[in-house]
Amino acid sequence: MKHLRTLAYVTEIARAGSIRRAAERLSITPSALTRQIQDLEYELGTPIFERLAQGMRLNAAGELFVRHIRDQMADLDRVRSQIADLSGVRRGHVALACSQAFVTQVVPEEVETYRARFPLVGFTVQVRDHAQAVTALATFEADLALILQPPPSADLHPLYSGHQTLRVLMRSDHALAAEAGPVRLRDCLGHALALPDRSLAIRHHIEQALARRGVALQPTVESGSLEFLRNLTLREGVISLQVPSGIPQDPRLHSRPIDGRDLTPMALVLAQLRGRSLSVAAAKFADQLVARLNREGS
Amino acid sequence: MKHLRTLAYVTEIARAGSIRRAAERLSITPSALTRQIQDLEYELGTPIFERLAQGMRLNAAGELFVRHIRDQMADLDRVRSQIADLSGVRRGHVALACSQAFVTQVVPEEVETYRARFPLVGFTVQVRDHAQAVTALATFEADLALILQPPPSADLHPLYSGHQTLRVLMRSDHALAAEAGPVRLRDCLGHALALPDRSLAIRHHIEQALARRGVALQPTVESGSLEFLRNLTLREGVISLQVPSGIPQDPRLHSRPIDGRDLTPMALVLAQLRGRSLSVAAAKFADQLVARLNREGS
DNA sequence: CCGCCCTGTTGCCTGTCTTGCAACGGGTCA
DNA sequence: TGACCCGTTGCAAGACAGGCAACAGGGCGG
Numbered sequence: 001m002k003h004l005r006t007l008a009y010v011t012e013i014a015r016a017g018s019i020r021r022a023a024e025r026l027s028i029t030p031s032a033l034t035r036q037i038q039d040l041e042y043e044l045g046t047p048i049f050e051r052l053a054q055g056m057r058l059n060a061a062g063e064l065f066v067r068h069i070r071d072q073m074a075d076l077d078r079v080r081s082q083i084a085d086l087s088g089v090r091r092g093h094v095a096l097a098c099s100q101a102f103v104t105q106v107v108p109e110e111v112e113t114y115r116a117r118f119p120l121v122g123f124t125v126q127v128r129d130h131a132q133a134v135t136a137l138a139t140f141e142a143d144l145a146l147i148l149q150p151p152p153s154a155d156l157h158p159l160y161s162g163h164q165t166l167r168v169l170m171r172s173d174h175a176l177a178a179e180a181g182p183v184r185l186r187d188c189l190g191h192a193l194a195l196p197d198r199s200l201a202i203r204h205h206i207e208q209a210l211a212r213r214g215v216a217l218q219p220t221v222e223s224g225s226l227e228f229l230r231n232l233t234l235r236e237g238v239i240s241l242q243v244p245s246g247i248p249q250d251p252r253l254h255s256r257p258i259d260g261r262d263l264t265p266m267a268l269v270l271a272q273l274r275g276r277s278l279s280v281a282a283a284k285f286a287d288q289l290v291a292r293l294n295r296e297g298s
Numbered sequence: 299m300k301h302l303r304t305l306a307y308v309t310e311i312a313r314a315g316s317i318r319r320a321a322e323r324l325s326i327t328p329s330a331l332t333r334q335i336q337d338l339e340y341e342l343g344t345p346i347f348e349r350l351a352q353g354m355r356l357n358a359a360g361e362l363f364v365r366h367i368r369d370q371m372a373d374l375d376r377v378r379s380q381i382a383d384l385s386g387v388r389r390g391h392v393a394l395a396c397s398q399a400f401v402t403q404v405v406p407e408e409v410e411t412y413r414a415r416f417p418l419v420g421f422t423v424q425v426r427d428h429a430q431a432v433t434a435l436a437t438f439e440a441d442l443a444l445i446l447q448p449p450p451s452a453d454l455h456p457l458y459s460g461h462q463t464l465r466v467l468m469r470s471d472h473a474l475a476a477e478a479g480p481v482r483l484r485d486c487l488g489h490a491l492a493l494p495d496r497s498l499a500i501r502h503h504i505e506q507a508l509a510r511r512g513v514a515l516q517p518t519v520e521s522g523s524l525e526f527l528r529n530l531t532l533r534e535g536v537i538s539l540q541v542p543s544g545i546p547q548d549p550r551l552h553s554r555p556i557d558g559r560d561l562t563p564m565a566l567v568l569a570q571l572r573g574r575s576l577s578v579a580a581a582k583f584a585d586q587l588v589a590r591l592n593r594e595g596s
Numbered sequence: 597c598c599g600c601c602c603t604g605t606t607g608c609c610t611g612t613c614t615t616g617c618a619a620c621g622g623g624t625c626a
Numbered sequence: 627t628g629a630c631c632c633g634t635t636g637c638a639a640g641a642c643a644g645g646c647a648a649c650a651g652g653g654c655g656g
Contacts, residue, residue, distance in 0.1 A: 001341050003301045019633065032615045034634060043299055046381060053623040053632060061381040068377040072370050079366040083344060083359040303643095317604065330644045332605060351603060351652040 001076065006036050007069045010048070013037065014066055018055030070140050074276065081279035092281030095124040097133040097142035100200065100226050101246035107146070110292055114285050121281045130201055137273040143282040146289070148243065149201040150269045157274040160290040163265035164243040166202065167255040169233055176239060177254040185209070185262035194229045194238040195219040201266065206241060209263050243268075245296070268293070299374065304334050305367045308346070311335065312364055316353030368438050372574060379577035388416040390579030395426040395440035398498065398524050399544035405444070408590055412583050419579045428499055435571040441580040444587070446541065447499040448567045455572040458588040461563035462541040464500065465553040467531055474537060475552040483507070483560035492527045492536040493517040499564065504539060507561050541566075543594070566591070 009026065013033065016022040023030040041047050048062030058066060077093070084091040094114075098107055103125070111123050128136055128145070134153050136142035148164070150156060168183050170176050176183060176191065195217070196203045203222075210217055220238060223229050229240045234252055243266060247255050270289055272278060278286065307324065311331065314320040321328040339345050346360030356364060375391070382389040392412075396405055401423070409421050426434055426443070432451050434440035446462070448454060466481050468474050474481060474489065493515070494501045501520075508515055518536060521527050527538045532550055541564060545553050568587055570576060576584065 002337070003304055006301055018631085020631080029616050030633075031617080031635075035614075038634090039300070044378065044381065046385065051633065055632065060384050064377055064380050064384075068373060071373060075366060075369060079362055080342065082362050083342065086358050086362075087344065316602090318602085326643090327645050328604075329606080329646080333643080336605090349604065353603065 004069075004073060004076070006040055007072070009033055009036050010040065010062075011066055011069055013049070013056055014058050014062065016055075017057070021055070074140050078277055078279045081281055085280045090118040090281060090284070091120040092279050093122045093124070094144070094279075094282045094285045095126075095142045096144045096146065096285075097126050097128040097136040098146040099129065099133070099148045100127050101148060101202070101243045102146050103127060104227070104246045104248050106245045106289075106292070110285070110289055114288055118281070118284075121285075129199060137271070140273075140276075143278055144270060144272055144286055144289075146268075146270050147201075148266050148268055149205060150267060150271065155274050156269070156271045157276075158269045158271045159286050160268075160270040160293050162268050162293055164245060164268050165260070165265045166205070166241050166258045166263050167244055167247060168258060169230065169240040169242050169247060169253060169255045171233055171237065172252055172254045174237055174239065174254065176256065179256075181256065182259040183256045184259050188239060188241075188258075189215070192220040192236070192238040193218075194221040194223070194232050194236075194240045196226060196229065196241075197222040197224050199224045200226070202241060202243065205266050206263065302367075302371060302374070304338055305370070307331055307334050308338065308360075309364055309367055311347070311354055312356050312360065314353075315355070319353070372438050376575055376577045379579055383578045388579060388582070389418040390577050391420045391422070392442070392577075392580045392583045393422040393424075393440045394442045394444065394583075395424050395431040395434040396444040397427070397431070397446045398425050399446060399500070399541045400444055401425060402525070402544045402546050404543045404587075404590070408583070408587050412586055416579070416582075419583075427497060435569070438571075438574075441576055442568060442570055442584055442587075444566075444568050445499075446564050446566055447503065448565060448569065453572050454567070454569045455574075456567045456569045457584050458566075458568040458591050460566050460591055462543060462566050463558070463563045464503070464539050464556045464561050465542055465545060466556060467528065467538040467540050467545060467551060467553045469531055469535065470550055470552045472535055472537065472552065474554065477554075479554065480557040481554045482557045486537060486539075486556075487513070490519075490534070490536040491515075491517040492519040492521070492530050492534075492538045494524060494527065494539075495520040495522050497522045498524070500539060500541065503564050504561065 009022070012026055013019055013022040016025060019030045019033045019037075023033050026033070037049065041049075044061070044065070046061050048059060048065050049056040050059050081092040096107065107125060111125070115121060115123070124142075126136065126142065128142075128147075130147045130149055130151055133142070133145040133147045134151060134155060137145050138155055144159075150158075168176060168188055176187070195206070198204065207217055221229070221232060226242060226246055230242070230248070230253070232238055233240050241258070242255075244255070245268075247253065270286060270293065272286070307320070310324055311317055311320040314323060317328045317331045317335075321331050324331070335347065339347075342359070342363070344359050346357060346363050347354040348357050379390040394405065405423060409423070413419060413421070424434065424440065426440075426445075428445045428447055428449055431440070431443040431445045432449060432453060435443050436453055442457075448456075466474060466486055474485070493504070496502065505515055519527070519530060524540060524544055528540070528546070528551070530536055531538050539556070540553075542553070543566075545551065568584060568591065570584070
């Protein structure tokens with residue numbers, strides 16, 4: 001909106017780190033930018049940027065001010081969403097940061113369901129690990145975060161929390177697929193393993209459990225992409241470990257839960273930033289997602 | 299600040315009830331105003347005013363939007379105050395709504411003390427009854443409210459709550475001044491009474507207590523001004539009832555507490571609007587006031 | 597019923613403020 | 627030292643807010 005133009009300039013300069021880079025991204029000239037900033041600093045009675053040879057950096061006052069701008073913009077979004085809601089048509093936008101495990105099934109299904117009811121609501125879905133997800137919430141890049149093993153953070157306000165038991169994933173014709181029921185972890189270690197790499201929470205969870213038993217993990221293949229690992233299990237006779245929410249329904253794939261004695265279930269939360277009030281669209285989507293997670297959890 | 303100009307226009311039109319009146323108060327022409335509003339409504343995608351023959355009135359969307367504007371302005375004040383605080387010099391402004399009983403001693407003393415330390419902080423002190431005080435908080439006219447017998451309201455966030463025992467106020471040569479210690483209420487009713495009128499919480503408190511005993515109150519003089527009542531007790535031989543905080547130190551005046559069996563102490567709270575974060579200046583003043591009230595209460 | 601007064605709105609013009617362009621001064625780095 | 631990046635500034639062109647005057651429409655008393 002018009003009256004926030006200058007404020008948007010500030011955040012862009014803070015992000016870009018220099019007036020010239022920001023000017024380029026904003027499609028205006030550096031001179032226009034520098035003047036806006038000078039006027040603003042005059043109004044505030046104090047500089048909000050440090051001028052360095054390499055560019056501009058927010059000073060303490062600037063940090064406070066940028067925080068204010070973000071709050072303000074988020075609040076405006078909320079209000080616009082509420083206003084749109086008055087007219088009966090639900091418009092708005094939902095920004096979600098989620099772990100990779102959920103982009104396969106849960107999130108696309110729920111987005112589709114939601115958009116079937118409210119086609120005017122847009123979505124932004126970003127894949128983030130648990131630490132990045134918290135950052136995304138804090139910088140208002142995301143309204144909601146759906147993450148595994150959330151780091152303890154005072155900024156997180158959980159809307160749902162539950163658990164997911166890890167499952168061994170294999171091709172339907174794999175030896176382990178012959179039996180049913182839970183699998184002991186030691187029975188997996190004998191097979192060729194295709195595991196998530198250390199950028200993913202699943203890997204940390206497994207390693208912690210094994211470390212307690214003094215066992216080292218030697219995966220045959222490791223990857224930051226769960227999708228790659230699934231595709232590999234379809235081609236080779238390797239097995240993988242994934243959370244149930246991320247396992248697509250595919251007759252060629254088979255999965256069995258890991259025995260509870262070997263691996264504790266992983267924590268799963270849907271969270272928002274503490275103290276922030278969501279737009280109508282985001283709040284409704286969160287409700288829907290929580291309902292789904294409750295159904296699955298039971 | 300510049301970027302809030304249009305938003306200030308909106309609130310002024312909402313307050314004035316018509317574009318022309320608002321234009322006059324803002325010292326611009328109605329045409330400039332109407333255009334600003336049209337642009338804003340276009341940006342929002344929906345009208346925020348109802349056009350009536352008598353003028354403009356906010357619609358539901360407008361109510362939401364004005365609420366947002368107020369929040370935004372208050373938050374900007376807070377941020378500016380925090381920024382000023384970084385430079386070591388404490389600037390800012392404190393707006394206080396208080397019951398009449400406190401303009402005699404408590405508030406002027408505390409303002410003086412505060413301003414001795416931070417001369418760059420300005421004050422707005424308004425006398426408001428308990429209902430008006432809550433309104434003042436809700437409309438951001440006041441940061442803090444110091445009131446007797448606060449109405450139960452979800453919007454109030456108490457920073458201090460205590461009690462004040464009503465005292466009988468008389469000239470030092472009055473018959474009741476001869477004895478010391480608490481006075482029974484019935485001993486007062488025999489003398490000529492100069493009481494606060496029904497616009498003040500003290501009066502309601504007394505009447506409720508007497509109503510329970512089936513006694514009707516027949517004051518000789520009543521007034522909405524506690525100062526007038528005090529001055530009258532200095533001239534005539536009448537007695538009055540006031541809260542201790544409002545009684546000035548004056549050798550010609552004497553006061554004795556009402557017996558606890560006859561009148562329960564009156565509730566006293568310092569409160570802010572729930573969910574609002576105060577400016578540094580207001581928060582520090584609140585701290586100081588709470589310290590004073592705690593000292594007095596003990 | 598009509599004129600009067602109040603309301604918001606619109607076309608046109610003007611002054612101010614923002615923006616773009618080009619040039620300048622000052623740092624960093626090879 | 628020269629190349630390159632940075633923010634900043636003078637000047638001219640454009641956008642935008644504001645003022646003036648006139649218009650359309652509803653409420654109201656004569």
